[in-house]
Amino acid sequence: MSQETRTPDTISVALLKVGAREADAADFAGAFPILDEAQIASLRPYGTESQVKTGEVIFREGEVNTDFVVVLDGELQAVAHYGTGGDPVSTGFRAGQFVGVMNILSAEGAYVTVTALVPSRVLKIPLDRLRDVIGTEMTLSEIVLRAFLLRHALLMRLGTGPKVIGSRYSTATRQVLDFLARNRVSVTWLDVESNPGAEQLLRNFGFTADDIPVILVAGQPVLKNPSLAEVASVFGVKASSGHIEDACDLVVVGAGPAGLAAAVYAGSEGLSTIVVESVAVGGQAGTSSRIENYLGFPAGLSGQELAARAALQAQKFAAAILVGSEVQSLQSMGGFHMLELVGGRKLHARAIVLATGARYRRLEVPRLQEFEGSGVFYAATEVEARSCSECVVVVGGGNSAGQACVFLARKGLEVHLLIRGSSLDASMSRYLIDEIAKEPAITLHRQTRVQDMIGSNRLEGIAIASPNGRSDLKASGLFSFIGAEPNSDWLDGSIKRDEDGFILTGADAAPTALLLETSQPSVFAVGDVRHGSIKRVATAVGEGAMAVRLVHERLALPR
Numbered sequence: 001m002s003q004e005t006r007t008p009d010t011i012s013v014a015l016l017k018v019g020a021r022e023a024d025a026a027d028f029a030g031a032f033p034i035l036d037e038a039q040i041a042s043l044r045p046y047g048t049e050s051q052v053k054t055g056e057v058i059f060r061e062g063e064v065n066t067d068f069v070v071v072l073d074g075e076l077q078a079v080a081h082y083g084t085g086g087d088p089v090s091t092g093f094r095a096g097q098f099v100g101v102m103n104i105l106s107a108e109g110a111y112v113t114v115t116a117l118v119p120s121r122v123l124k125i126p127l128d129r130l131r132d133v134i135g136t137e138m139t140l141s142e143i144v145l146r147a148f149l150l151r152h153a154l155l156m157r158l159g160t161g162p163k164v165i166g167s168r169y170s171t172a173t174r175q176v177l178d179f180l181a182r183n184r185v186s187v188t189w190l191d192v193e194s195n196p197g198a199e200q201l202l203r204n205f206g207f208t209a210d211d212i213p214v215i216l217v218a219g220q221p222v223l224k225n226p227s228l229a230e231v232a233s234v235f236g237v238k239a240s241s242g243h244i245e246d247a248c249d250l251v252v253v254g255a256g257p258a259g260l261a262a263a264v265y266a267g268s269e270g271l272s273t274i275v276v277e278s279v280a281v282g283g284q285a286g287t288s289s290r291i292e293n294y295l296g297f298p299a300g301l302s303g304q305e306l307a308a309r310a311a312l313q314a315q316k317f318a319a320a321i322l323v324g325s326e327v328q329s330l331q332s333m334g335g336f337h338m339l340e341l342v343g344g345r346k347l348h349a350r351a352i353v354l355a356t357g358a359r360y361r362r363l364e365v366p367r368l369q370e371f372e373g374s375g376v377f378y379a380a381t382e383v384e385a386r387s388c389s390e391c392v393v394v395v396g397g398g399n400s401a402g403q404a405c406v407f408l409a410r411k412g413l414e415v416h417l418l419i420r421g422s423s424l425d426a427s428m429s430r431y432l433i434d435e436i437a438k439e440p441a442i443t444l445h446r447q448t449r450v451q452d453m454i455g456s457n458r459l460e461g462i463a464i465a466s467p468n469g470r471s472d473l474k475a476s477g478l479f480s481f482i483g484a485e486p487n488s489d490w491l492d493g494s495i496k497r498d499e500d501g502f503i504l505t506g507a508d509a510a511p512t513a514l515l516l517e518t519s520q521p522s523v524f525a526v527g528d529v530r531h532g533s534i535k536r537v538a539t540a541v542g543e544g545a546m547a548v549r550l551v552h553e554r555l556a557l558p559r
Contacts, residue, residue: 030143030146030147030150031147031150031151031154032091032093032097032147033097033143033146033147034094034096034097035070035096035097035098035140035143036096039139039140039143040070040072040096040123042137042140043070043123043125043133043137043140044123046125046129046130046132046133047067047068047070047123047124047125047126047129048123048124049072049121049122049123049124050121050122050124051119051120051121052074052076052116052119052120052121052122053116053119054116054117054118054119055115055116056115056116057113057114057115058076058099058114058115058116058122059110059113059114060110060113061079061080061110061111061112061113063110064110065100065104065110066104066126066127067124067125067126067127068098068099068100068104068124068125068126068127068130068133068144069098069099069100069114069122069123069124069125070096070097070098070099070122070123070125071093071094071095071096071097071098071099071120071121071122072095072120072121072122072123073095073120073121074095074116074117074118074119074120074121074122075092075093075094075095075116075117075118075120076092076093076099076114076115076116076117076120076122077090077091077092077093077114077115077116077117078090078091078093078099078112078113078114079112079113079114079115080111080112080113080155091112092117098144098147099114100148100151101148101151101152101155104127104130104148111155111162130144131312131315131316132316134312134316135312135313135316145305145308145309145312148308149302149304149305149308162185162187162188162215162216162217162235163187163188163189163190163201163215163216164176164177164180164187164188164189164190164213164214164215164216165190165192165198165201165202165212165213165214165215165216166189166190166191166192166212166213166214167191167192167193167209167212167374168191168193168194168374168375168387168458169193169374169457169458170212170213170374171372171374172212172213172225173212173213174372174374175228176213176215176226176228176231177189177213177383178379178383179228179231179232179279179280180231180235183232183235183280183281183323185235187215189383189386192209192212193458202214205222207224210225211224211225212225213225213226215231215234217234217235220234228324229324232323232324246345246346246347246348247347247348247349248271248272248273248274248347248348248349248350249266249271249272249273249349249350249351250262250266250271250272250273250274250349250350250351250352250353250548250551251273251274251275251276251337251339251347251349251351251352251353252266252273252274252275252276252319252352252353252355253276253327253339253352253353253354253355253356254275254276254277254283254354254355254356254357254487254527254529255275255276255277255280255281255282255283255307255311255321255323255355256282256283256284256285256355256357256527256528256540257282257283257285257306257307257310257527257537257540257541257544258355258357258526258527258528258540258541258543258544259275259277259283259353259355259526259527259544260275260281260307260310260311260313260314260544261310261540261541261542261543261544261545262353262355262526262544262545262547262548263275263314263317263319263321263544264310264313264314264317264319264544264545265544265545265548265549266317266319266353266548266551267314267316267317267318267319268317269548269552271548271551272318273314273317273318273319273320274319274320274321274322274347274349275314275319275320275321275322276322276325276326276327276339276341276347277321277322277323277324277325278324278325278326278327279323279324280307280323281307281308281310281311281321281323282303282304282306282307282308283307283355283357283527284357284358284359284360284379284400284484284528285303285306285307285537285540288302288303288400288403290302290403290406290407291303291306291403291537292403292431292432293429293431293538294306294537294538295538304381306537325341325342325343325345326341326342327339327340327341327342327490328340328341328342328490329490329492329494330352330490330491330494330495330520330523331494332494332520332523335350335521335522336348336349336350337349337350337351337352337520337522337523339352350522350555351522351523351524351551351554351555352522352523352524353524353525353526353544353547353548353551354488354491354495354503354518354523354524354525354526354529355525355526355527355529355540355544356486356487356488356529357484357486357487357527357528357529358484358485358486358487358528358529359378359484359485359487360378360480360481360482360483360484360485361480361482361483361484361485362480363395363450363480363482365450365451365452365453366452366453367452367453368453370453371453371455371458371459371478374458374459375453375455375458375459375476375477375478376453376459376477376478376480377477377478377479377480378479378480378481380394380403380404380407380408380479384477384479385407385408385411385413387476387477388408388413388476388477389413389476390413390414390474390476391413391414391415391416391473391474391475391476392408392413392414392415392416392475392476392477392478392479393415393416393417393418393450393462393473393475393477393478393479394408394415394416394417394418394479394481395417395418395419395450395478395479395480395481395482396418396419396480396481396482396483397419397420397421397424397426397427397428398427398428398481398483398535399428399429399432399535400481401417401428401479401481402424402428402429402432402433402435402436403432404479404481405417405436405439405442406432406435406436406439406442408479409439409441409442412441413441414441414443415439415441415442415443416442416443416445416473416475417436417442417443417444417445418445418448418449418450418464419444419445419446419447419448420447420448420449421446421447422446422447423446424436424444445464445466446466447466447467448464448465448466449464449465449466450462450463450464450478451463451464451465451470453478454472458476459475459476459477459478460474460475460476461473461474461475462475462478484528484535485500485501486500486501486502486503486528486529487529488501488502488503488529489501491503494520495518495519495520495523495525496509496510496518496519497531498531502529502530502531502532502533503518503525503529503530503531504518504519504531505517505518505524505525505530505531505532508531508532514550514553514554515546515550516530516543516546516547516550517550517554521554522551522554522555524547524550524551526540526543526544526546526547527540527543527544528540530543
């Protein structure tokens with residue numbers, strides 16, 4: 001097997017090897033930064049120095065690595081197995097560079113094996129101290145987080161790390177891939193429908209189609225058709241900050257922008273805080289490929305990047321985050337509240353912030369459910385884009401639909417945008433309308449709706465109805481962004497909601513309720529789940545921060 005040694009100036013070669021555009025190499029320019037002497041000096045108090053011999057292993061693929069490693073002298077080499085053929089890809093790290101990707105922050109098994117190429121001296125910073133660095137050293141925090149995120153994207157392009165073997169037509173496969181993508185876990189997806197090597201790999205392990213998805217992780221037992229809880233356990237998607245008490249000052253339900261903002265401000269003001277999230281940190285915003293109009297980021301940022309940064313801030317202020325935990329009921333008595341999780345665990349708190357957000361509505365189209373997860377998608381990320389070829393259809397006239405169109409077009413896909421109205425002006429931000437108008441790969445279809453799905457075992461096209469009658473569009477994917485329904489069914493009658501299920505707050509909820517307070521005192525609602533909310537990330541963040549101020553105000557009042 002050949003071995004390719006990659007250094008920062010040869011990233012473009014690696015990208016071309018996997019069929020990416022050569023221009024994409026510029027996107028990874030910050031993936032392998034070299035720290036200057038002053039920056040290394042500021043890191044020394046957080047770690048310990050050690051000498052490593054030639055050939056000595058720092059950590060192995062599949063092992064949980066809890067150290068952030070900076071090369072002081074010498075050279076280290078990180079080796080990962082490339083793609084389906086097993087050809088290793090290696091990267092050298094010289095003096096001033098650091099080893100690691102996002103998985104170090106979640107105590108997930110390493111994607112690479114790191115050894116010393118020559119006698120070297122390294123600085124090892126434990127995970128808890130790395131969080132201190134990220135929280136206090138602004139310049140270093142920016143460099144490290146940017147490098148981690150870029151390396152994560154590069155790993156996905158190169159196909160290194162754990163493997164998921166499954167079918168694009170398997171709902172279970174789609175659920176696993178979506179769960180991992182939203183939790184920023186890099187995996188290679190081997191599709192048995194299009195990859196002969198995937199089929200052979202299944203046979204080599206003695207598995208059949210009934211066993212998919214099959215997950216291969218170095219150092220771990222092979223997972224056959226696992227539950228999401230099993231997947232979460234193997235990949236370290238779990239509570240993020242040590243022991244979690246079942247009683248606290250504040251429980252935040254939902255880890256989207258609103259919930260994370262509430263956690264950051266509550267933790268920073270000394271409130272013991274637990275965040276409960278059923279799927280993934282970031283919520284619906286975490287699935288956005290690019291947020292261009294968020295204050296302070298003129299170049300834009302991805303939803304995953306925003307979620308990662310916000311989660312680190314929350315952890316910095318000792319907020320505990322429970323991912324994969326779903327709340328099933330709320331009970332309140334005497335100014336105290338009890339949340340029961342699926343599985344029976346109970347959390348007690350003096351105040352609650354409901355930030356459960358909203359889920360996308362489904363199109364009322366025959367056979368829609370048949371293609372969900374195998375052609376019909378409700379998010380547009382790298383994972384979904386890789387599932388499609390040539391032409392796709394996006395339905396919806398809001399910002400989420402616009403962001404999806406631009407992202408998919410830049411992935412080399414022909415995009416058809418369908419809207420019911422005659423214009424995007426009333427529902428989409430001007431910058432997105434302008435981007436769509438400039439992109440030749442995007443075609444806008446006005447006063448058009450989806451009438452039927454075309455295909456047998458897989459989605460092959462969409463039948464549309466317009467003032468000109470019915471016509472068929474070739475499509476390998478349908479991306480639906482047609483509005484949202486609140487994630488509030490679990491509340492039953494414990495909190496007042498409007499006729500559509502959105503939670504009432506302030507004067508709409510009760511005469512004495514505070515601004516974001518619900519009909520239950522000291523229970524607040526923020527973000528997309530709240531009646532009358534503005535569906536914007538910045539607004540959600542603002543409401544999350546405001547809710548904490550109102551929590552203090554409510555708790556200060558006599559009971």
